[in-house]
Amino acid sequence: MNVNEHHGPDEQAGDGAQVSTGKPNDKAQVPEPAIPELVIISGMSGAGRSTAAKCLEDLGWFVVDNLPPALIPTMVELGARSQGNVARIAVVVDVRGRRFFDNLRESLADLEAKHVTRRIVFLESSDEALVRRFESVRRPHPLQGDGRIVDGIAAERELLRELRGDADLVIDTSSLNVHELRAKMDAQFAGEEEPELRATVMSFGYKYGLPVDADLVVDCRFLPNPHWVPELRPYTGLNEEVSGYVFNQSGAKEFLDRYTELLQLVATGYRREGKRYVTIAVGCTGGKHRSVAMSEKLAARLAAEGVETVVVHRDMGRE
DSSP states (O other), rough: OOOOOOOOOOEGGGGEEEEEEEEETSSSOOOOOOOOOEEEEETTTTTHHHHHHHHHHTTEEEESSSOOOOHHHHHHHHHHHTTSSSOOOEEEOSSSTTTTTHHHHHHHHHHTTTTTEEEEEEEEOOOHHHHHHHHHHHOTTTTTTOHHHHHHHHHHHHHHHHHHHOOOOEEEEEEOOHHHHHHHHHHHHHOOOOOOEEEEEEEGGGGGGOOTOEEEEEETTTTTOGGGGGTTTTTTTTTTHHHHHHHHTTTTTHHHHHHHHHHHHHHHHHHHTTTOOOEEEEEEEESSHHHHHHHHHHHHHHHHHOOOEEEEESTTOOO
């Protein structure tokens, strides 16, 4: 980002010494302003954008709520002129303006041309959860018009489809409370130094549905189920006996080795493309035994490779 400095005419100092005018051919150059780190928070209305923004604010970010997308580059430029006082900016945007995406595309292109590093956090939630939240506060959806809440949700989901695909981090808040969402945001942004890549390894049960925020999904149902072993049934994949049973099955260790190799290849590509977050979903029937054990081992392998990793067991304890 270039911030122009205005100077007066050339001046002569005593004894023939030159006073710098700030022109490009002067030896003494004005330091280039530090470009702030930028996070764009968007997603479905009612999915927790305000909570996510408040979390970043508590972590020391300068947060601007409901900023028109066309003003994002201006906000970044003002931050660059703050002499380091505004080093991290989070901008919350929504889709109430119908020119939302036209303006957002232009702004993102402008930021890229100025070499501004930006990340997009997208808050997702199921239709059922969103309807329940809007009904609980007795407020209309901002896009429903004269229709129903579900009509507004459908319209917003369609408008946001492209942005969701471009997001660096998708968080599904369907089953999260405020504290759990804050914990997820803290896990991603609380570190003092930004790692190259962060991974969330999530175990889940297929009978409860696929995680909508997963980038990669892997199926462990090819392994025998500890549920059918009476002495193991009450326990979870965190139990050493259950984990031992899972990894003593034919193909379990080989699967872990080969999938880890695949993830190393994927991680290299993600780093090269500037993707900083990946959610890996590991599924079994109920999300209690096999997927939990496999997720724990997989997360340990990734951590050993230098990937900052968080483990989430979505459905454990749900049965």
